Amino acid sequence: MYVLNQICKIFDSRTVAVRELDLKIGRGERVALIGPSGAGKTTLFRMLNLTIPPTSGTLLFDGLDSRHFSGRRLREVRRRIGTIYQQHNLVPRLQVVHNVLSGKLGSWPTWRAVQSLIRPTEADLALEALRHVGIADKLYERTETLSGGQQQRVAIARLLAQDPEVILADEPVSSVDPALAAGIVKLLIDLSETHCKTLLMNLHSVDLAFAHFPRLIGLKDGTISFDLPAAAVTDEHLAALYVGSQTEAVEEEIFSRAEPSFVRSCQPHLTR
């Protein structure tokens, strides 16, 4: 699905977010990305969903060079890629139903979009999507009145409404409780399994990554630190990934324990 060759992304000509990254992702594959904060995971996703162009390198989507897409063609390709953002990125003042149905904007003609804003045209679709994430009762609520975890689920419902071929989930479970987190990860996994959708997920919870993904990629300082089947990832790999990125106190703790598997459990969002 994706072939990345020597991709670099430099912000403001000085912040290097992603450097010389090579990556191949096949159709229907399920991959978890893990890595410390600031590793460039979000930046990588923004390039993969074709909203920001790489500074250099080539990005092939479905065999086609992303640089050649523009205008309507670009929008058609974006439609096939669904993103769940770390910050949810919903429109706070709109009703939940409009936020969910905005997943359809890529396929609707403009008049349809306008009509739906006045009176939701596929409210049943939105309701169905919300039912999947367990908040069907919020359909006509104003989005900003929802809790963080509920908003995250609205974002997932929007993705369900979009029904893309590729799912990019950037920390989709960062603001929900652990039980719900596991449920949501499973939901996305099931979705990718039954419909052969490609799934890439950023996770701060290493446990969830190990539990659900056959392939793990460790990202650090904008490059790939390891790219292995889950079974082949060892505690040393994880230690190398997170070392130097902790605050001093945590780092000291890691080494004082002298127990590498602790590294795995000290990642945020993981503790019960």
Next chain:
Amino acid sequence: MQNRHSSAPVSLTLPARRHSNFQIVWSVLFILTFLGSYRLAQVKPLLLLEPEGRRNIWRFVTGMFPPDLSWDFVSLLGRPIIETIQLSLMGTFMAVVIGFPLGLLATRSLTFTGILNEREMVDSRRSVFLLRKGTYLLVRAILSLFRTIPEFVWAFMFVRAVGLGPFPGVLAIGISYAGMLGKVYSEILEHVNPGPLESLQATGASRLTILLYGLLPQALPNLVSYTLYRWECAIRASTILGFVGAGGIGQQLEISMRMFNFNQVLTLVAILFVMVAGVDVLSAKVRRTILSRSSV
């Protein structure tokens, strides 16, 4: 080349420091300008207390009482009142119709920068980028021209063109307020949170639908508030326009002042006060309903 960076994450090179020096220089310049203006504008508050000034103010104020409430006079005012409301309403409406599209074109984040234009910034689309930036600059220039020329100068010109009456007033308010609305609209739109826009764009939404689903819903309360405030200003402005023959209360006010009928002036000012206060109440109501409405 990128390898040079690869040792550590690029650290920030203390930009904060340079910024604050810059700010100090500007603050000092501003204070000097302010003090200079105080002298040059001949601000002498004591002048108000001198006998000559005091006597004139006294004459003007006492002349206003009692306000002229005679039927002869009041019955004349129905038409000007309605004219003033119509003039301000139509003027503001025209300003929105002209100012909104221009405001969109004058919004950087729509025309040439920000997430919606990331791909146009790439070298291969340089010409598109320059064209957009050119449009943006041109529209900004037009908007500032519209508002640099004062309303009454516009009115003066339009009175020459279409004759006396409210219509030149409508045109004058429409044009000069379009300049202000367009500028403020563009600033409001630029300060909208870009995150939701990016996520809409990522679903394949077109620019127009991003505008409808992301930009306008976020900006709506501010856009409406400012427009209503401008309507209030338009009522006041329409009095000044009356002075150059654009009808309404202003024209009556000018006649009464010229005839030294200060008691009529008081009646007219009171009426204006009620009108402005009325608009204020009305706009507060509209704002509240818009803010609390859950859709759009």
